Amino acid sequence: MSKAKFYHAGCPVCVTAEQEIISLIGEDGVEVIHLGENKGKIGEAEKLGVKSVPALVTPTGNVLHINYGAGIEDLK
């Protein structure tokens, strides 16, 4: 995995975090996944260790949960 992945669900706190993360890391360094619109990716996010959104999975596989938007169970 060479890019960071940013999982979110479209909530206001997620959108702010997304804009900040992109402006800090750069658009080329992070793949943004909207789990509300793309529920098929929820399993992948869980496998990576995402417990809530917004969350940033780093290229080394660490999960940084940012603020607290929504528990992943609530998105299903």
Added chain:
Amino acid sequence: MSKAKFYHAGCPVCVTAEQEIISLIGEDGVEVIHLGENKGKIGEAEKLGVKSVPALVTPTGNVLHINYGAGIEDLK
């Protein structure tokens, strides 16, 4: 404020987050402040809206609380 500020308190989750943030943003883009060793900065952190550590304050002033390490009250 042109640099992001990363506040932490030396806990294991903070140190991991710090390494990840630095590798994503680059050392030149973020100032790291250890509130455990530098309690004089706690007031500054609170004024910026930091409620827990680790937290990243972006150049635009948004506070991204990462995971959940320690409440800022516990550091005093």
